[in-house]
Amino acid sequence: FFLFFCQAVFMGEQGTISVFFSEYNNIPKKLRIIDLFLLWSFFTGVIQFVYVCLVGTFPFNSFLSGFISCVGTFVLFASLRLQLNPGNSFRVSEERAFADFIFCNFVFHLAVFNFMG
Amino acid sequence: QIYFFIVCLSIVGLSYGFPSSTFTQGNSLRNILKEYQPINIEEVFYVVQALDNLSSEPSSKSSHCDLATQTLNEASDLASIYHAVYVSETLGCAKNANQKVAGKLLNLKPELTSTEDLFYATAAAFKLKDKKHLSFTSSQFSPILSVLSDRVSVDGSVKDTADERSGTLYHSGLAFQIAALLKSSDLTQDQKFTLEIFEENIEGLLELYTETEEGLMYIDNSDSRTAFRTTESFITGSFELLDDTDIFTEESILENVAEHILLNCPFSNLRDVYHFSKLINLMIKEKEPSIVVSLPNTTFSATDKSSGNIAVLVTDLLGNPISNVKVFLMKATSFADDSVVYSNQQLNSVSNKEFSFNFFTGKPSQGYYFLDIGVQVGGDTIKQTTRTIKVVTSVSVASVSIDVLDSADKEVTQSHNVVPGKKFGHFKTSYFYSLNLHFSVKDDASKQLTRVQQATIRFSGRTTEGSFAIEFQEDSSYKSLLDVKEIGRDLWYISGDYDVSLIIGDPFIDNSFVWELGTVTFNFPPYLKVAEQENVYATRNEIEHTFRVPDKRPSETVSLGFSAGVLVPSVFLLISLLTIGISIKFPSGLGFIYSLLFLATIGGVFFTYSGFWFGHFNMFETLGKLLFVGPLSFLFGYLALKAKSNTRLAEHEKVKQE
Numbered sequence: 173f174f175l176f177f178c179q180a181v182f183m184g185e186q187g188t189i190s191v192f193f194s195e196y197n198n199i200p201k202k203l204r205i206i207d208l209f210l211l212w213s214f215f216t217g218v219i220q221f222v223y224v225c226l227v228g229t230f231p232f233n234s235f236l237s238g239f240i241s242c243v244g245t246f247v248l249f250a251s252l253r254l255q256l257n258p259g260n261s262f263r264v265s266e267e268r269a270f271a272d273f274i275f276c277n278f279v280f281h282l283a284v285f286n287f288m289g
Numbered sequence: 290q291i292y293f294f295i296v297c298l299s300i301v302g303l304s305y306g307f308p309s310s311t312f313t314q315g316n317s318l319r320n321i322l323k324e325y326q327p328i329n330i331e332e333v334f335y336v337v338q339a340l341d342n343l344s345s346e347p348s349s350k351s352s353h354c355d356l357a358t359q360t361l362n363e364a365s366d367l368a369s370i371y372h373a374v375y376v377s378e379t380l381g382c383a384k385n386a387n388q389k390v391a392g393k394l395l396n397l398k399p400e401l402t403s404t405e406d407l408f409y410a411t412a413a414a415f416k417l418k419d420k421k422h423l424s425f426t427s428s429q430f431s432p433i434l435s436v437l438s439d440r441v442s443v444d445g446s447v448k449d450t451a452d453e454r455s456g457t458l459y460h461s462g463l464a465f466q467i468a469a470l471l472k473s474s475d476l477t478q479d480q481k482f483t484l485e486i487f488e489e490n491i492e493g494l495l496e497l498y499t500e501t502e503e504g505l506m507y508i509d510n511s512d513s514r515t516a517f518r519t520t521e522s523f524i525t526g527s528f529e530l531l532d533d534t535d536i537f538t539e540e541s542i543l544e545n546v547a548e549h550i551l552l553n554c555p556f557s558n559l560r561d562v563y564h565f566s567k568l569i570n571l572m573i574k575e576k577e578p579s580i581v582v583s584l585p586n587t588t589f590s591a592t593d594k595s596s597g598n599i600a601v602l603v604t605d606l607l608g609n610p611i612s613n614v615k616v617f618l619m620k621a622t623s624f625a626d627d628s629v630v631y632s633n634q635q636l637n638s639v640s641n642k643e644f645s646f647n648f649f650t651g652k653p654s655q656g657y658y659f660l661d662i663g664v665q666v667g668g669d670t671i672k673q674t675t676r677t678i679k680v681v682t683s684v685s686v687a688s689v690s691i692d693v694l695d696s697a698d699k700e701v702t703q704s705h706n707v708v709p710g711k712k713f714g715h716f717k718t719s720y721f722y723s724l725n726l727h728f729s730v731k732d733d734a735s736k737q738l739t740r741v742q743q744a745t746i747r748f749s750g751r752t753t754e755g756s757f758a759i760e761f762q763e764d765s766s767y768k769s770l771l772d773v774k775e776i777g778r779d780l781w782y783i784s785g786d787y788d789v790s791l792i793i794g795d796p797f798i799d800n801s802f803v804w805e806l807g808t809v810t811f812n813f814p815p816y817l818k819v820a821e822q823e824n825v826y827a828t829r830n831e832i833e834h835t836f837r838v839p840d841k842r843p844s845e846t847v848s849l850g851f852s853a854g855v856l857v858p859s860v861f862l863l864i865s866l867l868t869i870g871i872s873i874k875f876p877s878g879l880g881f882i883y884s885l886l887f888l889a890t891i892g893g894v895f896f897t898y899s900g901f902w903f904g905h906f907n908m909f910e911t912l913g914k915l916l917f918v919g920p921l922s923f924l925f926g927y928l929a930l931k932a933k934s935n936t937r938l939a940e941h942e943k944v945k946q947e
Contacts, residue, residue, distance in 0.1 A: 201869060208865045215858040223851040230840035266937070267930035274926065278894055278919070285898040286908065 206253045210246055217242030237288040244280045248273055307582040307664070307674040308504075308547040311608035312569060314554055319345045321556065327353075330360045334372035335563040341379050342566035354382035364389035367402075371409035378420050386423040395425055399436040404449045407433055408463035415470045427474035434471060437464045438483040444497075445490030457509040459519040461494060465526030472530070484530075491527045492536060504549030505542070517555060520546060521564035525571060547572055547579050547606060572606055579606050580614075580664055582674050589648060590799055591682040591734035597649025599678065602642055603664055610642035617663040618646055619673055624657035648680070652735065655682045655797035681799045683733040684741060685709070689791055689806060692725040693718050696772055701725075705807070713807040715786075720813050722773050726759060729766040730793060738765035743794035743801075748776060748787040748809070755779030756792075773811060781819035784812045880932025887929040890922035 196204070220238050229235055255262050255269035262269070322340050327333045333353045340347055347353060353376055360373035370390055377383035386394070394414040399407060411430055417423035440448040446456030447464040468487050476484070498505040499516075506513075507520040524546065528534055537543050550568060555561035572579045583602045590596050603614055616638075621631040630653050636644035648658075658678050663671040691713065693703035702722065705713040718724070726746055732739040744767050747756045755776055759767040780787070786808050794801040875881045897918060901911040 201871075204869060205866065205871060208862055208869070212858045212862040215861075216855055219851065219854050219858070223854075227843035227847060228841050230842060265934060267934045271926055271930055274891065275923075278922075281895070281898060282911075282915075285902050288902060 200256075200258065202256055203253055206249055206256070209249045210253070213242045213245040213249065217246070231289060233287055233289045237284050240287075241281070241284045244284070245277075248276050248280070307580050307672070308544055308551055308606070309581070309583050309676070310548075310551050311581045311583065311602075311604055312551050312554070312606050313608055314556075315343055315607060318554070318556070318562065318566075319343050322562065323348045325559065327559075330356055330369050330372045330376065332559060333357065334376050335559045337376050337379050339559075339563045339566040342563075342570040347380075350380050350382070354380055357382070358384075361387060361390055364393050367393060367406045367409040367413070370394065371413040374413040374416055378416055378422075383417075383420060383422055386417050390417075391423060394423070395429060397430075397433075399433045400451075402436075404437065404440060404447060404460045404463055407436070408467055411467045411470055427471065428476075430467075430471055431474055431476055431480055433467060434476070434480040434483045437467065438479075438486065440464075441486065441490070445493050446497075457519070458494060458497060458507045458523045459509055459515065461490075462519070462522030462524070462526035465491070465530040466522075469526070469529035487530060491531060494523070495527070495536065495540065495542060498542070498545075501549050501553075503552045504545035504547070506546065506549055517550070517558075517561040517564040517568075520550075521568050525567065528571060543572055543579055547581075551606070569606055580604075580611060580666070580672070581606060581608075582662055582664060582676065584676050584678065587677065588679045588681060591649065591653070591655060591680055591732075592799075594649060597647050598645045599648050599660070600639070601636060601644045601646070601662060601676075603644060604642045608642075610640075611666060612641075613667045615665045616644040617665070617671065619661040619663045619671075620659075621648070621653075621661075622659045623653070624659065624677075630658065648678070653680055654735070655680050655732075655795075679797070681797050682735075682739075683800045684730050684739060684793065684795075684798050685733055686728050686730055686791070686793065686804070689726065689728040689804075691789075691806070692727075694723045694725055694770075696721055696723045696774070699723075707806055709804070712805060715808045715810070717810040717812065718773060719811065720773055720777065720817075724771045724773065724776070725768070726771065727766065727768045728759075728791070740765070741793055741795040741798060743792060745792040746771070747790045747792060748780060748811075749790065750780060750783060750785055750787045753780045753783055777811065777813050777817065780811065780813075782813040782817035784810075784815075784818075786810050876929070876932040876936045878932070880929060880936065883925050883929035883932060886925040887922065890918055890925055893918045894922060 217239055220235065220242065224235050224239075252269055252273045254260055255264060255272075256266055264272075319340060322336050322343075323345070325332075325336055327336050333356055337347055337353060357373040357377040357380075360369050361377070364370055364387070370393060374383070374386075374390075394410050394417075397407070397410055402410070411433065414423060414425065414430065415427075418425065418427075437447060440451055440456065440460075442448055442454075442456040444456070445461075446458060447461040448456040449460045465487055468484055471480075472484060497507065499508045506516045507523050508516045509519050524537075524543070528537075546568065550565055555565055581602070581604050583604075585600055585602065589599070601616055603611060603616055605611055616636040618631055618634040618636060620629055620633075622629055630651055631648075634646060636646045639645050656679075658680065660676045660678060661673055662676060663673045665671045686709065688706055688708045691705045691707075692701050693705075693716065694701055703716055703718070705716065707713040729738050730741050730744065731737070740761050744759045744761070745756050746759060746769070747754065756779075757769065757771055757776070759769040762768050787810070788808055789806040791804040791806055792802075793804070875884045894915065897906070897911055897914045900906045900914075901908065906914065
C-alpha cells in the first residue's frame with residue numbers, strides 16, 4: 173500500500189504533486205503572491221513558537237505580540253486571497269478588498285506595537 | 290421676735306457672688322513697679338498711676354517729672370500729652386499748660402480725631418482745668434458728643450473712627466468717660482440725648498462679657514491680650530457715666546471680675562498692671578465695696594473633733610477687715626441627699642475679720658456640703674454667697690477572715706483570720722475550691738459600720754494579677770464568695786504563689802490603704818494555663834524580603850540565532866517574489882502621484898508606530914499623529930485605488946471590444 177501511495181503521489185505526470193503544481197501555475201499571479209505572504213507569516217510564527225518552546229516565555233508579552241502579529245497577518249492575507257479569488261463571487265472590487273486589507277492592518281498593528289513592550 | 294428675725298434672714302438674704310480670695314500681692318507689686326525702669330512717657334504714666342492706685346509713690350520722682358515736662362514742651366501728640374499731664378499732676382510737679390499743649394487740646398477737630406485721641410485730649414484738658422493749670426469753658430468740648438453719637442454702632446458700642454465696621458467695648462468705655470466729663474457742661478438737647486443713649490446702651494453692653502474659668506472679663510474681638518485694658522476702660526466709663534450703679538451689684542459683675550483678676554494678677558505686663566490697679570481701686574472705693582468671703586480651710590476630718598471649726602474670713606479686696614459686719618450660716622446642705630444640716634446660725638467673731646462655726650456639733654457624715662454664707666454690713670441687707678466644704682473621716686478594718694470552701698459541697702476546709710499589722714499563714718488551694726472573704730469597715734468618727742467606695746481584694750503573682758470587688762451586705766459588712774475558677778481566669782490559670790492584698794479607698798476618707806494580707810498558692814490544672822500573651826512591645830524577628838526570582842533567559846547566542854532565524858522566511862519571500870516576477874504598475878497621471886502619496890502615508894503610519902515603540906511618543910501623541918496621517922492615508926488611498934480601478938476597467942473594456 174505504501175509503495176502504491178508513493179507511486180500515486182510522486183511518480184509521473186499523473187502524480188498528485190505534479191498535478192497540483194501544474195494546476196497551481198494556472199491560478200492568477202496575485203493569488204500566488206498572496207500565498208507567498210501566507211507562507212512567510214506562517215513560518216515566521218512557527219519559528220517564534222519553536223523559540224518559546226525551547227527557551228521559555230520571557231518576555232511573554234513580546235512573544236504574544238510577535239506570534240499574534242503573524243497569525244493576524246496570516247488571517248488578513250487569507251481574507252484578501254478569498255476576496256481576490258475569481259472563483260468566489262464577492263461583490264467587492266479588488267481595490268476595495270485591498271483598501272480593507274490595508275485598514276485592518278493599520279488597526280491590528282497598532283495593537284501589536286502597543287503590546288510589544 | 291427671734292423667729293421673725295430668723296425668717297427675715299432666710300427671706301431677705303440676696304444671692305451674691307463674693308470673691309473668694311483677697312489681693313495679697315500688693316507689696317510685691319509695689320516693689321516691682323518701684324524697681325521698674327520706664328523708657329518712655331507712656332511707661333512712666335503706667336508706673337506712676339499704678340503706684341498711686343496702690344497708695345504708693347515711685348522712687349525716682351524727679352526723673353519722671355523731667356520727662357513729663359520735656360514731653361509737654363514737645364507736645365507731639367495727644368497720647369503723650371495725656372500721659373505727661375497725668376504724671377506731672379500726680380507727682381505734684383505740674384505747671385500751667387504751655388501754648389503748644391493748650392493749642393493741641395483746645396483746637397481739636399473732633400470729626401477728624403479718633404475716639405481714643407478724643408479721650409486723651411478731653412481727659413488731659415479736664416485734669417489741667419481741675420488743677421487750675423488750664424482754663425476753658427467745658428462747652429468747648431461739647432461738640433465731641435455729637436461726633437461720638439455718629440460713631441455708635443448697631444449693638445450700642447462706639448467705634449474708634451466713623452469708617453470702622455463695628456465698635457468695641459474699649460472705645461465705648463473711653464466714650465463713656467468723655468461723656469461723664471462733659472455731663473455737667475451746658476449741653477444742647479441733642480447732646481443730652483446722646484448721653485441718655487449712652488446710659489441706655491450700657492445695660493446691653495454689660496451682657497457682652499466673656500466667662501473665664503475664674504469669673505468674667507470684657508474682651509474685644511476675642512483678643513484676650515487686651516482683656517485688662519478693655520475691662521478697665523469699659524467698667525470705669527460705665528461707673529463714671531451712670532448715676533445708679535446697682536446693675537453691677539445685681540448682676541454680680543464687679544465680683545466676678547474681681548474673682549478673675551485677683552487670681553490672674555498680670556505681673557508680666559506693665560500696661561495690664563496699671564489697668565489691674567485701677568480696677569482694684571475702683572472696687573475698693575465704690576460706695577458698696579466688694580466683700581471677700583474666703584475659707585482658709587475647706588477639708589475637715591470628722592475623726593478630729595477639734596478640727597470641725599470652719600473659719601470664714603470676711604475682708605475687703607486688699608484683705609483689710611470690714612467694720613461692723615455680721616456673718617451668718619444661712620444653710621448648710623449635703624451634696625449627697627440635699628438634706629439641710631444647719632440653718633440660720635450666726636458665726637462667732639474670732640477677730641475683726643475671722644468668724645467661726647463648729648460644723649461637727651451636728652455630727653455630719655462624710656461628703657460635700659454647700660454652705661450658704663450671709664454677710665451683713667451695718668444695717669444693710671444680708672448678701673449671700675456659697676462655698677463648698679468637704680468632710681472626711683478615717684476608717685479601719687478590725688479583721689479579715691478567709692475561709693477556703695470546697696466548691697461542690699461548700700464544706701469549710703481551711704479558715705484564716707488576720708488582724709491589722711499581721712499576715713495570715715501561707716496556705717494552698719486549688720481549682721476546685723472557693724474563698725469566702727468577710728470583713729467590716731468601721732467609721733472611726735461615728736464608730737459605726739460604714740460603706741466605702743472601693744473594697745477590693747487583689748491577687749498579685751509573678752506575671753499576672755487579678756482584682757475582685759467585695760460586695761457590701763445588708764448587715765453593713767463586706768462579704769464575697771470567690772470561686773478559684775473565676776480567680777484563675779484573671780490569673781491565666783498560672784499556678785504559683787500570689788500575694789493577697791485588701792484595698793480600701795474612698796474620696797471621703799483620709800486614710801485609704803492597701804493591706805497585705807498574706808500569700809496563697811493556687812494550683813490550676815496545667816491544661817488550662819493560658820499561653821503567655823505576646824508582648825506587643827517585644828522586638829520582633831527581622832523581616833527578610835524575598836524578591837521575585839528573575840525568569841530564565843537564554844544565552845545571547847541562542848537569542849541572536851533565532852532573531853536571524855525569524856528573518857529567514859523574509860529572505861525566502863523576497864527570493865520567491867523575484868522568482869515569480871512581480872511587476873509594480875502605477876496608474877498614469879494623477880493616479881501615480883496619489884499612489885506615491887498613499888504609500889508615503891502608509892509609511893508615515895508605520896513610522897508613527899515605530900516612534901511609539903521606541904518611546905518617542907506616548908499613546909496619546911501617537912493617536913494624535915494618526916488622526917492627522919490616517920485620514921490623509923484614506924484620502925490618497927481612495928484616489929490611488931480609484932485611478933487603478935479606472936485603469937483596470939478601461940483595459941478590460943478594451944480587451945472586450947477587441
